[in-house]
Amino acid sequence: MTIREMLRGLPVLAHDMPSFDPVDVPGTPLDLFASWFAAAVTAGVDEPHAMTVSTVDADGAPDARVLILKDLDEEGWHFATTSTSAKGRQLAGNPRVALSFHWRELGRQVRIRGVAHPARPEVSRRDFLARPFGSRVATLAGRQSEPLTDRSALDAEFARVSERVAADPDLVAEGHTVYLARPETVEYWQADRQRRHVRLRYRRTADGWERELLWP
Template sequence: MLSKEIAAIRNDYVQMALGEDNVVANPIAQFEVWFQQAIAAEITEVNAMTLATVREDGFPNARIVLLKGLDEKGFQFFTNYHSQKGKEIEENSKACLVFFWKELERQVRIVGIVEKMNSKESDDYFNSRPEGSKIGAWTSPQSAVIPDRNWLEQMEAKMKDKFAEEPIIRPEHWGGFVVQPITVEFWQGRASRLHDRIQYQLTEENQWKIVRLAP
C-alpha cells in the first residue's frame, strides 16, 4: 500500500550542526547569514516561504509566497489586499512563515504580527516589477471565483489596452505586508532525528532571548 511506502521514506541529516555559541544575537541578522548561505548553495526559489494565516472559521490557511524584502522590522511580501490571505490578515494579524532549504537540511519558522507597508514602499516595489506583473496586479481579482481561463485572458487584454499609452500605476488594492517576528526558530537537521532547534523569543523588554528546543 502507498501508506507503507510513504512511511518507509526517511533520510538522515548529517551535513551541519547548530549551537547557541555560533548564532548571532539578533534573529534578523542570523536569518541574513543563513539566507546568504542558501543563495551560495544555489537553491531554487530560495525566497519561497509558506505563509500561514487564520481563516474566519478558525482553521489555519497556508500557501507559498515570495519574500521580497527584509529589514529590522521584519519579513516583507506583496499581494492583493482583497485576496483571501489579505482579508484573513485584516481580520487576524497573527501569522507564521516557514522557509525550508532541503539542500542545507535547514528550516526557519517565524511567528509574528503582520502590518501593511506604507504606500511609498509599496509603490517603490511595484514600480520595480516587470510590465507583465504590473498588468497582472490589475487583471486578477485574486481568490475570487472566475468563469474560466478565457475570462482572465480577456481581462488581461483590456488592462493592456488601458495602459498602452500611460504609466502602469499601483492599484490601491495591491501592496506590501511585513511580518514582525515575536519568535524565530532555526532548525538544523541532525542524525537520528536529534535535530538542532535554536529559538529566539522576544521578551516584554523588547529583547531577544535565545533558547534551545528539544527536537
C-alpha cells in the same frame, strides 16, 4: 504499490548537511536569518526566498500559501499581496501571521510567528512598479480567489490589462500592499542525519531577545 508504501520508501535527510553551533549565534534572529539565507543562496537552493505564509480566517480556520520574501530589515520580514485577496482580508481581521522557510538542500527550516501590518503606501507603490510586467498585469486583473467559469475570460482580461500597462507603465494596482511581519518568536531548525536535530528559538521580551534550545 500504495501511496503509503511509496512514502515509506522515500529517503529522508539522505544528503550532506552543514553543522550548526547554537552557542555562537547573533543576538537577534534577523541577523542569523540573513546569514542562513546567504548560505542558502550560495548553496544553490532553488528559490530560497519562497516562504509559506499562514493566516487565519474569521472562523479561526488556518490558511496557508507560498509567497516570495520581499525584504528583511531590523523590523522584520516583508511580503506583498492584494489587500482585497483572501489573505489580505484575513490579515485585516486578524494580523497574526506565521512564516516558514524550508531549505531542503541544507536541511534547514526557519519558523517566524508575529503580527503583520501594512507598510507605508510609498513602499507598496515602489514594490509594485519593480515587479515584472506579467506580475503587474496579473495583479491589476484582480479578482483573486473568485470563481472562474471560463479560462477565456481570464485570457481576455489579461489582454485588456496588458494594453493598459503598456500604455501606462506607472500604473499601480490600488490594493497592492506590502506587509511587514514583526516577529515575536523565531525558531531555527538544523537537521541531523542521526535525528539529533538542533532547534534554537528566539523569543522577544521587553528587554530584547532571549534564546533557548528546544528538544528536537
